[in-house]
Amino acid sequence: NNQNMVSTFDRSEPLINLALQSEESFGLMIEREREHLPKDDYLKRLRSGELDLGVRREALDWIWKAHAHYNFGPLSVYLSMNYLDRFLSVYELPRGKTWTVQLLAVACLSLATKVEETKVPMTVDLQVGEPKFVFEGKTIQRMELLVLSALKWRMQACTPCSFIDYFLRKINDDQFPSGSLIS
């Protein structure tokens, strides 16, 4: 039954004419991408040491670990990183309190997997790789809410992956390339 379903829908062909393909919506995507970036001075503040680069590294280290453990897709890491950077650029974590960093990392990964993955473990079960601090579900939920509000619930970040279809078309004479070319 499933076999049939696949054969009737050729995956290499989009089912409908997505607006992605038009130049106008390409412009919109670039605009949207900009709206999902950390604040302008973020990089400067990281470089100058005003923001602790170690915090970011620590959070990402753990995110990579948990990501590998659960075999999540590449977009989940990208989104977690995007949420983490955007959060750090608007919210000041107390310095030297490593548990807040760990809590933030868990919340970012958990939000990213919920947006991107089809199968998502319970938030408490996300805490793999023997982190120094383990949090209760309720605590993680509150951190999730804090991140969501800080990012104004704008979680559908425009990622580099969003542009792939457009450029694939461009290099293929404005035709959607066949499946074999993509793989």
Added chain:
Amino acid sequence: MSTALSLCGRNLVGFLSIACFNLADPQILLGFLSVASIDFLKGGAVLLIEMDKYKKTREIGYGGFGNVYQGCNRVTNENVTLKELWFPDEKEGVPSVVIKEISLLKEMEHSNIVRLLEVVSAVNENSVYLVYEDMECDLQKFMNDCPKIAKDPDFIKRFLQQILCGLAYYHSHNILHQDLKPQNMWIDRFDYILKLADFGWARAFGGSFKKIGYLDVTHWYKAPELLRCQQFSTPVDVWSVGCIFAEMVTRRPLFAEFSEVHQLLKIFSILGTPTWPEGTTSHLFANCYSKDLAAAVPGLVTLEPAGIDLLSKMLCINPSGRITAHDALKHAYFDNIEFEV
């Protein structure tokens, strides 16, 4: 903003230096941390907008994830619609559907799509509230309350155009509505602007996807491919709009059966039963023929020929042959409309 943040940061540091004191005992650590971190989050209240800001005045509906209320802003007295979204399980955290729904709405900005003003948290109730601009009337109510206006062919045309405009915007963002029905279309009685609302099941899609078990939209407006549990995409919304178009003209639901099976049989009885190529078990409605819609549904005689033509293109049983929202807007039926929207 920056002062508020730095103030809050200072409070946090003060609080946490006391907190740190206790961290030596690993036994207390786990329980303590959850208390400590909750207080740490309270420090972030500058970012979390609390529900206190709004007052619930009246319950107006019930959704799959919570109730819908009419409310008002305590400060500005502005009327709003509040849609509650429960978090059923702490272990799950903020549910994935909630995150997806709200973040999709956040990307939407169109005059025919209801505007999400903000999201407020009710931390103690384990839920958030979506605050929408207030619209007191939906299309269902409008058709009942103002039959004269709702029957006017020009109004039907204007409403249909607005529905399609909102839908085309939706589809251009790779989003399916999946629950279009007259109750989900809000009308501003002052300027007759129609807005699509209630995106309870709206979700982003990439290409095509299969029906998810718990999805259940009112089946009166369900496309045949949904009733047959096949893969589906944007054409399902166009089908629903077709049903609503016919309902505006005839003043009664086009296909209103009590079960999904009867619904499908009813559709076939009016539009004609599709035939499948011999010896195949194809899931597609390969060879469809269409009956004459105007003849099959007597109430449609008042509709102009261009309207009948558009309607039958929207109600094409084969989803891949169905007109898109974008193309429907270019249909001759709309040629003599003043462009006001």
